[in-house]
Amino acid sequence: MNKMKKWLVTVVAVVVLALGVVAISGNFTSKGLGEIQVELVDLEGNTESKTIVFNEGDTLVSLIEENYDNVVIEDGMVMSIEDFTTASDWSTFISIYVDDEMSMVGIKEIVFTDGTKISFVMTEFIYE
């Protein structure tokens, strides 16, 4: 195969790749100013709520890390936040809800806008 042609398609592929990375990472940063409501809900249903102001370019991870103690995130999963900790045997874990619906993606991939409610709910694993 012509070397020039090979380089050319590679450059095109790299550009598409770079655009894809930028598009994906840009999706999860805020596009302006606003507020999100963050809730911590324990196993008994007790709720602690906090309103967090965000600026353009903030990510949910950065906002949570700045506003809460003991935040540990692994592979997009919140392993601990404040007094909540995922048990080593996963008998209890922290699930994330966005506007009262369970998030299907990890915290790094949650898209938020002004008024979004994020809940970290301590959940008991139920074996069926």
Add this chain to the structure above:
Amino acid sequence: MNKTKEIVILALLAALLFVQEQALTFLPNIQLTVFLLIVYAKMLGYKKTLVIIFVHVLLDNLIMGSMNPVFMTFMMIGWSIVPIVLHIVKVETSMGLALLSIVFAFVYSWVYIIPNVLVYEMDFMAYLMADIPFEVLLAMSSFITTLWLYEPCKKVFIKYL
């Protein structure tokens, strides 16, 4: 190749497949899985590659997932398409394989939507639309790595195996 050497090589290649995927998890959907499966399928044949895929799916679900049989089945089907198609379609050039890698990346991504729809009752079209940028990344990384690394890897396989 004697049996012991064969088992050791398959284990080593399965480990390589799994480790690269874990090592690249910090990058969104950029991995060498499609490229490695193409190399394995071309160099070892589809049967041995299917064994590697089975071990890979098992390990992946053991470490990353919840050993959900629905997800495991579709993951297995998705990756198995690579060696099966390469067994049927005879493509030898790195450019041809690189173009096929794009198809494999998209097909695997689409197959993986099915368990998400079945288990989590997600809307198929909504998932598909949200997944497109990730599919493009997998396709492009597979294309580039296959285009540039297939021939050198083929030489290494021929020399040492």
